[in-house]
Amino acid sequence: MSDFDWSECALTTLAIRAGQSRTAEQEHSDPIFATSSYVFRSAAEAAARFSGKEPGNIYSRFTNPTVRAFEQRLAMLEGGERCIATASGMAAIASVAFALLKSGDHVVCSRGVFGNTTLLFRNYLEKFGVATSFVDLTDYAGWQAAIRNETRFLFVETPSNPLTEIVDITRLAALAHDRGALLIVDNCFCTPALQRPLDLGADIVIHSATKYLDGQGRCIGGAIVGSQALLDGEIYPFSRTGGPAMSPFNAWVFLKGLETLSLRMLAHSERALRLARWLETRSWVDRVYYPGLESHPQHRLAQQQQVAGGGIVSFDVRGGQEAAWRVIDGTRLVSITANLGDVKTTITHPATTTHGRLSEPERTAAGIGSGLVRVAVGLEDTADIQRDLARGLES
Structure with missing residues (x-):
């Protein structure tokens, strides 16, 4: 052709x-x-x-x-x-x-x-x-x-x-x-x-x-x-x-x-936005980071140069690393792995995994706190992901 x-x-x-x-x-x-x-x-x-x-x-x-x-x-x-x-x-x-x-x-x-x-x-x-x-x-x-x-x-x-x-x-x-x-x-x-x-x-x-x-x-x-x-x-x-x-x-x-990239990215984005909005209502969550949220500092810019918000949602858990790990360890459906972009939802603690080799001052300068959790939202039903995260959040 x-x-x-x-x-x-x-x-x-x-x-x-x-x-x-x-x-x-x-x-x-x-x-x-x-x-x-x-x-x-x-x-x-x-x-x-x-x-x-x-x-x-x-x-x-x-x-x-x-x-x-x-x-x-x-x-x-x-x-x-x-x-x-x-x-x-x-x-x-x-x-x-x-x-x-x-x-x-x-x-x-x-x-x-x-x-x-x-x-x-x-x-x-x-x-x-x-x-x-x-x-x-x-x-x-x-x-x-x-x-x-x-x-x-x-x-x-x-x-x-x-x-x-x-x-x-x-x-x-x-x-x-x-x-x-x-x-x-x-x-x-x-x-x-x-x-x-x-x-x-x-x-x-x-x-x-x-x-x-x-x-x-x-x-x-x-x-x-x-x-x-x-x-x-x-x-x-x-x-x-x-x-x-x-x-x-x-x-x-x-x-x-x-071959399925566009379909998947729109589906990831739709589920991620739904999860991010739900996380904003949780009492143990201090802050949610997602471009599709109106609360995101660059929300308007994201709307201008992106079709949708993407599949990554991060949030600060009140209580630091101990509380963040409890959230992660409380999951049963979501996969604890630092990889992302999968149809399976994954969860990780950036300060001790993807950014763990940086010094503490470097992590602080980058805004990566000890209570930060990153979720790469997959293509499962959002309600099932919410239920799984709630196990740890409510503990």
């Missing part, structure tokens, strides 16, 4: 159809190309492929038809020109960092990001002479003040993990571009079904495909989406050499996940 005009299609159609290139077998479902290497018709063809003079498969570390189908489909969903699939979401972030940065460069990163992202910038890039400044996600004056002449890019998650803070992507992109820097947005919580950062001015979108792109907690994977020039010119050379490759089987699983 290479001659088909995909620009006329809606996102739900692209999620099901885009990127597929049928073989001579005329299969209806996407095939898995479980091969490490490819055979060439001649030595001359092999030389032309390796030199880049002729397009085609070379080695599955960087060219595989199943992985390519996933890349093309996700690029279309995000409104990008190019996608590079990686072995994990952290591999995607690391690939961008190693491809774009050199000693002496500078990064500005939001404090409200996944704990391992903070550690990557703070502990490892620093070893190579790259400095990172951390600022509050919604402190635009802070962003502007933190940008230096040597700043290469700004990095954000929006909504943030785990407090679901929202940044004005268009405004932040303008700040970055005015100083010659890029804006990189981790779109894990929303996916293109709910938000398209490239349309709002971002230069690169990052995904942990492990989460909602799969949707059932089956595989690990990541992705980088952006313009052809930026990805092919600066990031693909590192990806080809460094080898953070996605496996063909995992790519196939993600292709299947994308």
Whole structure:
């Protein structure tokens, strides 16, 4: 279907159809190309492929038809020109960092990001002479003040993990571009079904495909989406050499996940909003964090740049860590795991799991208190999730 005009299609159609290139077998479902290497018709063809003079498969570390189908489909969903699939979401972030940065460069990163992202910038890039400044996600004056002449890019998650803070992507992109820097947005919580950062001015979108792109907690994977020039010119050379490759089987699983992405994200959002409103009525809950709530500080902004609020709800339990753990341990239906994006609802205590390797001052600066609980709302009946949480809340 290479001659088909995909620009006329809606996102739900692209999620099901885009990127597929049928073989001579005329299969209806996407095939898995479980091969490490490819055979060439001649030595001359092999030389032309390796030199880049002729397009085609070379080695599955960087060219595989199943992985390519996933890349093309996700690029279309995000409104990008190019996608590079990686072995994990952290591999995607690391690939961008190693491809774009050199000693002496500078990064500005939001404090409200996944704990391992903070550690990557703070502990490892620093070893190579790259400095990172951390600022509050919604402190635009802070962003502007933190940008230096040597700043290469700004990095954000929006909504943030785990407090679901929202940044004005268009405004932040303008700040970055005015100083010659890029804006990189981790779109894990929303996916293109709910938000398209490239349309709002971002230069690169990052995904942990492990989460909602799969949707059932089956595989690990990541992705980088952006313009052809930026990805092919600066990031693909590192990806080809460094080898953070996605496996063909995992790519196939993600292709299947994308087919139901829009339906799932709207269903997650609907259930999450219902749960968040219920949590606001509980006496043992001090505060609920969810962009769909009118009480959320960036509720109006979320309505402008997101289709819906997403599936993540966090809340502060009165009584600190002891009370938060009691809530978590009181559940019987909800799964106690730090993963998210699953059809099964999950619950975790960020201060001792996803952000446990941060120092206490870092967690405090990021707003992650000892009583904070994060729920990734699945697709079970909301009443059953409420009943399960109530066991711990009422204890």
